[in-house]
Amino acid sequence: MTESPAYRDRPVSFVRRSGRMTDGQERAWSQLASRYVIDVPRGAAITSIRPDSAIDPETVWGRSAPLYVEIGSGQGHAIVHAAASRPEIDFLAVEVFRAGLARTMLDAEKGAIDNLRLAEANAPEVLQHLLPEASVDELWIFFPDPWHKSKHTKRRLVTDEFATLAAAVLRDGGVLRLATDWEHYARQMREVLDGAGQFERDFAGEWAERYDGRTLTAFERKGSRAGREIRDLSYRRRERP
Template sequence: MTDGQERAWEDLSARYVLKVPRDAAVTSIAPGAVIDPAHVWGRSARLIAEIGSGQGHAIVHAASTRPDDDFLAIEVFTAGLARTMLEADRAEARNLRLVEANAPEVLQHLLPPASLHELWVFFPDPWHKNKHNKRRLVTAEFAALAARSLTDGGVLRLATDWEDYARQMRDVLDEAAGFMRDFEGEWAPRFDGRVLTAFERKGAHAGRSIRDLSYRRDPSAVRGI
């Protein structure tokens, strides 16, 4: 981290970063580490989480412009979390919390079932080499965890600039128990709550199409996936 990010971590982490029990890995979450969102945020409100929040551009903008909602940034890179805290502090976004952890473990162990109203996955690592595709986040196992975490009617929003990954995500979620499409046609319209980030600019500059997807937690699905 830069000196400024180091200072941000020292000065702001107590306010923003969730301290969670760890399993074996540094970014793991111990089973049974579930939080009470009403206790963490000090109120009962809609909760939105972003996986891979990076430097926090999207979630800080959302938190600072939607004060009636609560937000959780999930990221494994300490420097990105430090930058997010700096931006959140400047924007006075007091409804934002951060967790340094692997996203599937956050969904499985930290968040109570049906606690999220929205879950965002914007521009996840595409692992674009064929031999690395198996490392991609969005799989059938991830879809099951996302369905477990979302309240009935809650929305999973995704975006990527890699066509084959977009198609893979769509195939996975079309087949996933507990989800139904929240769009018509091939792709969802661009989510207007997503600010333009460096990842999106880079993809567009390279001539790649930006693909959005949106899936709603089906209230008719059986709980306990």
């Protein structure tokens, strides 16, 4: 008798909503997903990734190039801008909300962008099961859900366990970049990564300088308008023993 796959045994950093996509987004998904979205084997959940499903980046992108990954790409504004600006780099957008991925594909097609691919999946499972070890040059986490209520902080993405997964996929010397407009979360992320032996700070002082490769998005504008200071962090992956 074949056992049913186990559902997730830990909280995820998102709440999956079934909001209806617009007609344009539906068309984008039906017409462009085969070009942009990586088709991955699933586990029990719709955004899960089955173990032992690692991709070969050279096969997916059709070349050998540095790989930058953005977790929680939202509408795709930051990563589409980056991919258009740096055609020599391959980019992967990781997002659980299909409407955001559809918008990303529309903008990518409009810009004739070929170095961008998308994964509709839970980020920790992308790091654990989809990306090979030491395959990523930069990993971006810009304005993750802060889950600012104390009863919800267990849902935050950046934890000790996540740091271990991030370190596994980053090459030696690779960079983990983070940004948030919630001070408590910024301090938690800094505490987690300062305590992770696989990383070292890539900044001096209390916070990193704003990453100039990050285009200004609606999330950043919203935080600034609310009077919240934007805090950046940058960590470099130490050499493996």
